[in-house]
Amino acid sequence: MTETVRDxxxxxxxxxxxxxxxxxxxxxxxxxTRLSDVAEVAQVQAPAIYYYFSSRDELIDEAVAVxxxxxxxxxxxxxxxxPAGLPAIDRLAIAVAAHLRTLLxxxxxxxxxxRTVPQLPEAMRERHRQAQRDYLAVxxxxxxxxxxxxxxxxxxxxxxxxxxxLGALNWTAEWWDPARGSLEGVIDAAQRLVRDxxxxx
Amino acid sequence: MTETVRDxxxxxxxxxxxxxxxxxxxxxxxxxTRLSDVAEVAQVQAPAIYYYFSSRDELIDEAVAVxxxxxxxxxxxxxxxxPAGLPAIDRLAIAVAAHLRTLLxxxxxxxxxxRTVPQLPEAMRERHRQAQRDYLAVxxxxxxxxxxxxxxxxxxxxxxxxxxxLGALNWTAEWWDPARGSLEGVIDAAQRLVRDxxxxx
DNA sequence: CGCAGTTTTTATTCTGGATGAGAAACCGAG
DNA sequence: CTCGGTTTCTCATCCAGAATAAAAACTGCG
Numbered sequence: 001m002t003e004t005v006r007d008x009x010x011x012x013x014x015x016x017x018x019x020x021x022x023x024x025x026x027x028x029x030x031x032x033t034r035l036s037d038v039a040e041v042a043q044v045q046a047p048a049i050y051y052y053f054s055s056r057d058e059l060i061d062e063a064v065a066v067x068x069x070x071x072x073x074x075x076x077x078x079x080x081x082x083p084a085g086l087p088a089i090d091r092l093a094i095a096v097a098a099h100l101r102t103l104l105x106x107x108x109x110x111x112x113x114x115r116t117v118p119q120l121p122e123a124m125r126e127r128h129r130q131a132q133r134d135y136l137a138v139x140x141x142x143x144x145x146x147x148x149x150x151x152x153x154x155x156x157x158x159x160x161x162x163x164x165x166l167g168a169l170n171w172t173a174e175w176w177d178p179a180r181g182s183l184e185g186v187i188d189a190a191q192r193l194v195r196d197x198x199x200x201x
Numbered sequence: 202m203t204e205t206v207r208d209x210x211x212x213x214x215x216x217x218x219x220x221x222x223x224x225x226x227x228x229x230x231x232x233x234t235r236l237s238d239v240a241e242v243a244q245v246q247a248p249a250i251y252y253y254f255s256s257r258d259e260l261i262d263e264a265v266a267v268x269x270x271x272x273x274x275x276x277x278x279x280x281x282x283x284p285a286g287l288p289a290i291d292r293l294a295i296a297v298a299a300h301l302r303t304l305l306x307x308x309x310x311x312x313x314x315x316r317t318v319p320q321l322p323e324a325m326r327e328r329h330r331q332a333q334r335d336y337l338a339v340x341x342x343x344x345x346x347x348x349x350x351x352x353x354x355x356x357x358x359x360x361x362x363x364x365x366x367l368g369a370l371n372w373t374a375e376w377w378d379p380a381r382g383s384l385e386g387v388i389d390a391a392q393r394l395v396r397d398x399x400x401x402x
Numbered sequence: 403c404g405c406a407g408t409t410t411t412t413a414t415t416c417t418g419g420a421t422g423a424g425a426a427a428c429c430g431a432g
Numbered sequence: 433c434t435c436g437g438t439t440t441c442t443c444a445t446c447c448a449g450a451a452t453a454a455a456a457a458c459t460g461c462g
Contacts, residue, residue: 027320045410047410047452118228161390167373193399235418253440
């Protein structure tokens with residue numbers, strides 16, 4: 001509990017391994033994540049990983065946990081920095097931007113977590129269910145605020161609408177190519193669609 | 202060309218294998234698709250698969266091809282059946298419904314194809330690129346029609362908006378649970394979001 | 403030097419794709 | 433109904449690649 005955070009060389013190596021795991025996980029999926037590939041990316045011999053983790057699954061597990069945590073905290077922070085009294089629909093737009101930024105440029109972990117969770121073995125998914133729920137709760141809260149402001153189309157089921165919106169965001173990781181379109185362009189399009197899509201006609 | 206379609210027992214077994222491959226592919230991803238699992242689902246011994254396909258990749262390849270083809274044709278058919286002269290935005294709504302129905306209830310193949318393509322090895326993805334483009338072209342056409350009708354928010358980039366929308370649809374396969382919500386509910390929410398989201402403010 | 407912490411080397415085991423020899427099922431001709 | 437050939441599939445096994453274990457070697461600090 002005391003000094004786990006100290007940035008020793010060992011801690012940096014360990015971090016490199018987790019980062020590499022997220023990197024590979026994101027591109028290859030759960031089953032396709034080979035320790036040899038992770039090792040290569042992390043600039044380490046494959047068995048060295050076992051000094052830090054007792055199994056492949058444990059490593060992947062941590063990469064996913066980091067990802068979920070990062071998504072949660074980056075979005076939460078972005079919301080915290082918003083000026084007080086902002087209409088809920090604007091806060092939602094902030095969350096949309098933060099989620100996309102995290103997914104697309106800030107964190108392989110978050111992207112890997114979001115996109116890989118469904119493929120994980122049941123036991124592992126179970127372990128992250130709570131974190132997932134917590135993150136979802138943030139969004140649900142935002143949607144509820146929007147509804148209370150009267151800015152949500154009453155014909156929309158809030159839960160379903162939320163999942164549809166999150167899907168749009170999560171899927172960007174599959175197609176967005178930094179070389180071809182700007183991140184801001186994607187964010188802008190997503191925000192417009194969400195704003196107008198949710199709005200009461 | 203002549204009688205490849207005849208429904209012999211052999212043809213049925215073969216189909217079971219492809220179906221099983223799609224089933225596993227959808228849940229486990231490309232790397233996670235084991236022939237032993239496919240065999241189990243198809244009620245066949247694993248080596249029997251090699252009677253029909255010369256390699257694992259060839260089997261997966263076919264499952265994906267079937268999926269892309271099915272998505273394309275189901276959506277195209279739905280559009281063809283729409284009354285002539287329907288506003289483009291309504292035709293788009295029809296496509297949304299057809300895509301969701303295909304993905305969520307009609308075809309594991311389509312869902313597997315749509316969700317797995319990004320994970321496939323380059324060579325294989327290459328082989329399906331054309332089919333993918335063709336399917337995308339249908340959507341692009343619809344969006345262009347909507348724009349020509351003046352129903353598309355001019356601030357939206359049509360290409361980006363389309364990908365965001367398709368993402369919302371494709372991701373439904375990750376979360377929608379037939380046991381908990383009705384398919385119609387999802388379709389309705391998606392249609393509303395698309396209609397209002399794309400509309401010129 | 404000497405030792406704790408870290409990493410590499412070497413060896414072992416496990417998993418899962420693939421193959422090949424032939425058994426069983428099927429089928430049409432006599 | 434039975435025989436020969438063809439189609440379909442099974443069984444045993446192989447093999448490569450990957451995870452893991454064990455042991456050896458390195459590294460920097462006291």
